[in-house]
Amino acid sequence: MARSELGAYLTTRRARITPAEANIPVTGHRRVPGLRREEVALLAGVSADYYVRLEQGRERTPSAQVLDALAAALRLDEDGRLHLFRLAGLGPQPRAAATVDRVEPSLLALMDAWPHNPAIVYNHAYDVLASNAIADALFHGWAHSRNLMHVVFTDPAARAFYRDWHEVARNSVAGFRLNHGAASGHPRVRQVLTELLEGSAEFAELWARHDVRGKALESKRFVHRDVGPLTLTMQTFDVRAAPGQELVVYHAEPASPSSEALTLLGSLTATARQKS
Template identity: 80%
Template sequence: MTRSDLGAYLTARRAQVTPAEANLHSTGHRRVPGLRREEVALLAGVSIDYYIRLEQGRERTPSAHVVDALAVALRLDEDGRQHLFRLAGLSPSTRTAAGTGRVDPSLRELMDAWPHNPAIIYNRAYDVLASNTIADALFHDWTHSRNLMHVVFTDPAAHTFYQDWHDVAVNSVAGFRLGHGQAPADPRIRQVLTELLAHSPEFTDLWARHDARGKALARKRFRHPDVGPLTLTMQTFDVRSSPGQELVVYHAEPASASRAALALLGSLAATGRQPG
């Protein structure tokens, strides 16, 4: 029997919900973490037999009503709910690529007008399609890779560069899973997924959790080899003219040590100098 993506997602998500979170009284020894199958069925108002068929892949076409009930039972956020609908075939997966490689010239001009704000545009495969000068300096001129998933999971310096590496890793995988759900047949997304599964046990463990959500980190803490620690707030925007592309812009709090460090980084980047 081959378990469907829908069944795998349901299994992974119920393991993340405790009985207490679902307002259920827990009794007896629990062999698995999270909710039992019968508890999810009860919360969603479906028979236990039907729910088991969903998890086992023997039932793959639940109604929208059932999927909505399952999303509530599993306490999914909006990204997770939309992902569940897509897996159930009720919200069409996009047929577009990971995100066209062409970046609007006017958007590039806008990014270049932010000398003190690192800005990047990436696609669903997390390939960086465009970046301004200070972003290049922040990410070490992309000497390891211009794919953010590879930067996080295969760059030996990543655990030092990202001071909260685990949080960054969890959110990166959840975002990548969301993009994969939107375009599961896209060859570039599948290539990146294959590479990460082959070369990063840490990615493989997080991928098995089936988290799916958009950018969740409002702040990131970096440790840059040239200017030291930086705490930056990031804002993420969908590029409406190019579905699948996202723009991320970083900034530092006014009058902060991070603002001074970012200004120094911008100055070094603009002049091509090394720190004294």
């Protein structure tokens, strides 16, 4: 039987926990850098045979109690635990509204009221559904694509635009993996996944790691062709009126070079709009 997504996820998580982290004494030569299957089983309080069946895809319906024990044994964070439950069919399923790609007019008006804060709304597939003027300017008018995953992995200019491209790439795939777990049957999510697996070897390599990570408060460093380097804090919010949509707002430290660059970018954008 082919290994399930659940089995593959357990295997990759097991490989990343060292015996020292799990307080397991090491004796003799070890063939694996992480934990052995029987060690995970012992930590989780299940039989080794049962755990082997989980990894091999011969057992696909563990109980919530078993999943909690595995999450603790594998030291999963909240995003990882949520993903584990979803893969086992015990996580919350997205509501029908999650497939709606219409952005509420009130949210659009709010975004437009932030002339110096790039703001975007995207869906589970990382399609940008809405963006304000300064976000359009930051992302060069979305000339390559309005899908953030395509921007990162298929735009030749991405490695210059994102100063920390490798970190951005890892985090993007981990976030997309979490979204995929929430809406794996969504046609657009599946389409973007197929396109990236076929079109980017680097995406495929990162996808095989099975890392999951939700969006959090973080900084991103850009190099914009018109205003130069920017370091922006990024905050992400769930759009409660449309489950599956997320609002991302970028902010520069007051009186910083990045704030000055954003102000300049806003001025250039306003001037360009007046001329058009």
